[in-house]
Amino acid sequence: MTTNIHVNPIKPSTLSRITKMKLYHIAGKTFLYAIIVFSSITMILPFLWMLSASLKTEMNVFDFPINWIPENPVWSNYIVIWQKIDLLLFYFNTIKLTFIITTLQLVTCSLAAYAFAKIEFPERNLLFLGYIATMMVPFQVVMIPQFIIMKYLNLTDTHMALILLQAFSPFGVFLMRQFYLNIPNELSEAARIDGLSEFGIYLKVMLPLAKPALASLGIFTFVFVWNDFLGPLIYINSNAKKTIQLGIRMFISQYSAEYSLIMAASVCSLLPVIIIFISAQKFFVEGIAMSGLKG
Amino acid sequence: MTEKKSKSKKGKAIIQRNRITAYCFLLPNFIGFFIFTFIPVLAAFVLSFMQWDSANPAKFIGLKNFELMFKDSSFIISFWNTICYTFTTVPLTIIVALALAVALNNGVKGITVFRAIHFFPHVASIVAISVVWQFLYNADFGPINMFLKTMGINDPPRWTASVQWAMPAVIIMSVWKSAGYYMVMFLSGLKSISNQLYEAATIDGANAWEKFWSITLPMLSPTMFFVVIMCLINSFKVFDQIYIMTEGGPGRATSVLVYQIYSQAFINFKFGYASAMALILFLIIFIITFIQFRFQEKWVNYTN
Numbered sequence: 001m002t003t004n005i006h007v008n009p010i011k012p013s014t015l016s017r018i019t020k021m022k023l024y025h026i027a028g029k030t031f032l033y034a035i036i037v038f039s040s041i042t043m044i045l046p047f048l049w050m051l052s053a054s055l056k057t058e059m060n061v062f063d064f065p066i067n068w069i070p071e072n073p074v075w076s077n078y079i080v081i082w083q084k085i086d087l088l089l090f091y092f093n094t095i096k097l098t099f100i101i102t103t104l105q106l107v108t109c110s111l112a113a114y115a116f117a118k119i120e121f122p123e124r125n126l127l128f129l130g131y132i133a134t135m136m137v138p139f140q141v142v143m144i145p146q147f148i149i150m151k152y153l154n155l156t157d158t159h160m161a162l163i164l165l166q167a168f169s170p171f172g173v174f175l176m177r178q179f180y181l182n183i184p185n186e187l188s189e190a191a192r193i194d195g196l197s198e199f200g201i202y203l204k205v206m207l208p209l210a211k212p213a214l215a216s217l218g219i220f221t222f223v224f225v226w227n228d229f230l231g232p233l234i235y236i237n238s239n240a241k242k243t244i245q246l247g248i249r250m251f252i253s254q255y256s257a258e259y260s261l262i263m264a265a266s267v268c269s270l271l272p273v274i275i276i277f278i279s280a281q282k283f284f285v286e287g288i289a290m291s292g293l294k295g
Numbered sequence: 296m297t298e299k300k301s302k303s304k305k306g307k308a309i310i311q312r313n314r315i316t317a318y319c320f321l322l323p324n325f326i327g328f329f330i331f332t333f334i335p336v337l338a339a340f341v342l343s344f345m346q347w348d349s350a351n352p353a354k355f356i357g358l359k360n361f362e363l364m365f366k367d368s369s370f371i372i373s374f375w376n377t378i379c380y381t382f383t384t385v386p387l388t389i390i391v392a393l394a395l396a397v398a399l400n401n402g403v404k405g406i407t408v409f410r411a412i413h414f415f416p417h418v419a420s421i422v423a424i425s426v427v428w429q430f431l432y433n434a435d436f437g438p439i440n441m442f443l444k445t446m447g448i449n450d451p452p453r454w455t456a457s458v459q460w461a462m463p464a465v466i467i468m469s470v471w472k473s474a475g476y477y478m479v480m481f482l483s484g485l486k487s488i489s490n491q492l493y494e495a496a497t498i499d500g501a502n503a504w505e506k507f508w509s510i511t512l513p514m515l516s517p518t519m520f521f522v523v524i525m526c527l528i529n530s531f532k533v534f535d536q537i538y539i540m541t542e543g544g545p546g547r548a549t550s551v552l553v554y555q556i557y558s559q560a561f562i563n564f565k566f567g568y569a570s571a572m573a574l575i576l577f578l579i580i581f582i583i584t585f586i587q588f589r590f591q592e593k594w595v596n597y598t599n
Contacts, residue, residue, distance in 0.1 A: 049431065
């Protein structure tokens, strides 16, 4: 039997087949990386152009070939925009809205989702179906009746209108419920036997376990409110109440030729989202994967 | 008998207690949901049969809004623009997203970084993004056209300033913005495909392309199903980038459904007419979702 090993030396043709396969493999890998690197560059380039334009003089914004790193960066652009528009006020308004709406949404959604996931009551499925069904209705359909309701409540041109509309998302309830469903019921049963009230179970058992879901929902809401354009566009008229997105839009229409200033303002509006994104990237990805799960 | 009776009484008491607890948990969300989402959904339906501007009282006019709509050239153009936008954007986005996801899923090093880079445009504010692209697209001195000129194209498209190229310009930017988002969805779908299937196929001598067609695509169908619906729905709702980059122009070249709804409602204050248009948008979205759900068994392959 042992002789068999000697009888079967690797034929030269097999050898060349192996190197050929290796070559194919390397070529394939190179091709893959080429695609990914190319598309990554495509994704980043507009942002780099934005950053670089924000540090140039109006004269040099459109220089070609593009001067990616300006020789004499005009840092003063970043000072001038705070004086030209009320960027500080817009920042403050946006931070206020984002903070209030995100907090409210975390509270209302995590509470409601607990009822849908962990308490059995007769109307549960029917009510949840109502939530799911309205998730399907696009915002553009309800925005007109919502506006009329706000008009009757005398809340147009107030931040309250935006807060009231965005503090109760059916999507948030759906997302939190998905997460609670994966927490075993034995945990809450044990807590119940230990004499914890239902609210105690929610507060002391569920919420600590649901931190990743809360983080995902919180970050989604933060980014949504920070970037929201149509909502404020409909409700906010007075300059003192404008959000940063509306402020920049206003700035564009007033100073349409001051490209580098517009770019500097845009970079300022992106910064908080960039910081949140870099520090909490994991939760974005998890949140998306979670919302894509079958219910 | 008495024991059974008291038991059911006890059961009822538990149900009642559960119900009260559940409603306590639900209430803060439900009040807001009911007033600001549920009622508006019903009201949108009713409004579409009314004539209402902010000055005069509302008047029931039956189907007149819909009749008016089909004679209104702005609506018809916007409708076709939306269809054209959707049926270009959706396939492009899905092909790009899927290709990137499959590429990244091939044991590429630094996947987190690449994923983050592709995902970022989705997170960045649409206002900032639209403004940058507006500058990039600038017909006379924008970097895109300058680049095309150095490539030997002497007469590059005038992008957002031209009737033919404004829509493609918006589409390219939209694909760029959302491909990474759907890529993340595809990536999580790809992760759930068992490696054994690929190993078995390798033993059978299948090449990469065959593996993609006979394993990846079928196994990915639940994700594909979800992504197609999401992408279609989002495309029908396109508004922000159009409002900021082109304001529906030049002419009516990029006027889309939501742009019409917005301007009829909040510029012309024709609440009833705008609601009728919104109802059409809802119908389209409802039909897409319904068809997809109806036929999903035929092509969706659930592993469990």
